[in-house]
Amino acid sequence: xxxxxxxxxxxxxxxxxxxxxxxxxxxxxxALPRVLxxxxxxxxxxxxxxxxxxxxxxxxxxxxxxxxxxxxxxAIQSATVLNKLGALQLxxxxxxxxxxxxxxxxxxxxxxSGRSGSxxxxxxxxxxxxxxxxxLRTMAIDPIELxxxxxxxxxxxxxxxxxxxSSFFGILAAGAFMYISAHMTFPxxxxxxxxxxxxxxxxxxxxxxxxxxxxxxxxxxxxxFRVAGGPEAVGKSATSAVVKSTLLxxxxxxxxxxxxxxxxxx
Amino acid sequence: xxxxIISIRDLTVSYGGRxxxxxxxLDVQRGEVIALLGASGSGKSTMLKHIIGLAKPDSGTIHIKxxxxxxxxxxxLRAIRRDLGVAFQGSAxxxxxSVEENIQLPLRELTTLSDPVIEIxxxxxxxxxxxxxAGKMMPQELSGGMKKRAAVARATALDPEILIFDEPxxxxxxxxxxxxxxxxxxxxxxxxxTVVIVTHEMASAFRVADRLAMLYMGSLIAxxxxxxxxxxxxxxxxxxxxxxxxxxxxxxxxxxxxxxxVSLTGATE
Numbered sequence: 001x002x003x004x005x006x007x008x009x010x011x012x013x014x015x016x017x018x019x020x021x022x023x024x025x026x027x028x029x030x031a032l033p034r035v036l037x038x039x040x041x042x043x044x045x046x047x048x049x050x051x052x053x054x055x056x057x058x059x060x061x062x063x064x065x066x067x068x069x070x071x072x073x074x075a076i077q078s079a080t081v082l083n084k085l086g087a088l089q090l091x092x093x094x095x096x097x098x099x100x101x102x103x104x105x106x107x108x109x110x111x112x113s114g115r116s117g118s119x120x121x122x123x124x125x126x127x128x129x130x131x132x133x134x135x136l137r138t139m140a141i142d143p144i145e146l147x148x149x150x151x152x153x154x155x156x157x158x159x160x161x162x163x164x165x166s167s168f169f170g171i172l173a174a175g176a177f178m179y180i181s182a183h184m185t186f187p188x189x190x191x192x193x194x195x196x197x198x199x200x201x202x203x204x205x206x207x208x209x210x211x212x213x214x215x216x217x218x219x220x221x222x223x224x225f226r227v228a229g230g231p232e233a234v235g236k237s238a239t240s241a242v243v244k245s246t247l248l249x250x251x252x253x254x255x256x257x258x259x260x261x262x263x264x265x266x
Numbered sequence: 267x268x269x270x271i272i273s274i275r276d277l278t279v280s281y282g283g284r285x286x287x288x289x290x291x292l293d294v295q296r297g298e299v300i301a302l303l304g305a306s307g308s309g310k311s312t313m314l315k316h317i318i319g320l321a322k323p324d325s326g327t328i329h330i331k332x333x334x335x336x337x338x339x340x341x342x343l344r345a346i347r348r349d350l351g352v353a354f355q356g357s358a359x360x361x362x363x364s365v366e367e368n369i370q371l372p373l374r375e376l377t378t379l380s381d382p383v384i385e386i387x388x389x390x391x392x393x394x395x396x397x398x399x400a401g402k403m404m405p406q407e408l409s410g411g412m413k414k415r416a417a418v419a420r421a422t423a424l425d426p427e428i429l430i431f432d433e434p435x436x437x438x439x440x441x442x443x444x445x446x447x448x449x450x451x452x453x454x455x456x457x458x459x460t461v462v463i464v465t466h467e468m469a470s471a472f473r474v475a476d477r478l479a480m481l482y483m484g485s486l487i488a489x490x491x492x493x494x495x496x497x498x499x500x501x502x503x504x505x506x507x508x509x510x511x512x513x514x515x516x517x518x519x520x521x522x523x524x525x526x527x528v529s530l531t532g533a534t535e
Contacts, residue, residue, distance in 0.1 A: 041375070042374065043374065126361075127361075130356060130358055130361070131354045131355075131356055131358035132358050132359075132360055132361070134320055134354065134358065135352070135354060135358040135360070137319075137320060137347075138318050138319070138320065138347060138350065138352045139347065139371070139372045139375065139376070140343070140344040140347035140348060140375075140376060141371070141372075141375050141376075
């Protein structure tokens, strides 16, 4: 009986999690108009701008380094093979397509999830433990509106920007490699890049980055709101936030890629 | 007979199969100070959580100003919460904001007052709890007593009709505790606020309360005035009042145990 009970409890818990996440997403979405600059409640947009700095601007050095390294690595690995086929200039196509479609959004999501996803859950989790969230509710202030919505709108604005920047740095780094190894000058590299870029791929990448930013913010905040206990619970929630959001991001990536493939527009 | 401002009927709450509150029924009259007493684990904090609407009971109703807080609309609940000021046990000050910003938050969110007016009101509230000069400090820089006073200032920011205090004197030195008692009495006299205090500090309770309500293992066993309460012959109330411990560790049995342990290890006494 207890095996059945634990399976049942497990299923109910997971359904409750998904339900809670959906509920939070809807509440966050509904609260978005109140965070806008002129139309929203006072103070919310300033909070959103502070979040844009913390999530976006402060992440730029790490994004630049990660993307540059990934770009170099990709260029080196593909060049090794393509050199034997005498098609070295195809390295540019590979780097451009890989970054705009996949690596840009995915690397950005991983960095943002690690930096900001854990920060959200730790911050909100601590607020739950110190009863600050309860205090907000008793003051008839919606914690979703005050705490989650500014983060959400900030993430939706800066994460696509970071995605573009990561593609930029990745392609730039690959260009440096091509200069060093194949003595390809930058004007020629730039010409190849502009020929290789497909706008549709850039848009797919941006769509993915919007979905990923939603996942990171919602899961991070959800883990924070669900904290029950003390400092250990807060720590666990930070781990949980990063793990769950990384998994959901990769699932979403697969889903979107599959959908575009089946639609024939891949 | 005027309608009570808070009306609790048959409040029953269970957590994980354990009955925490057992059909509690209580009326709080407008303008009175009522102290909710009870041993640790008697259900006081749970009852408080339900009164301020942070949890839904298994059964029973809670009416505040005539509105059933568990069955009303979101708008009605917001209106009720405006008239309810809560000072939490751990103060629950927002750690990302200064003391002034903490007081200003309910004013900014729930009123349309202009910034200069809000600043003046904030200063008045802080001065009334003796924190007039501490406005710019962050919650982490405050002492325990100052945090409690800041929490009280925030709870009174909107001049609510009902004030709820969760263990206001816990962890405070006697002088600061006495000052908080004075503040509660002042609020009651000057603004006719209804005050519900959850406490186990008997001295404070007797000082400020009009009535005392005692919870024992989830049931309300007494709701009396001060004289009747202190003259009660109920053994549970007497134990609480006379500070009689539950199990007395007899020195003889402890010594016997120690001797047995010493002889087991073979060490000489």
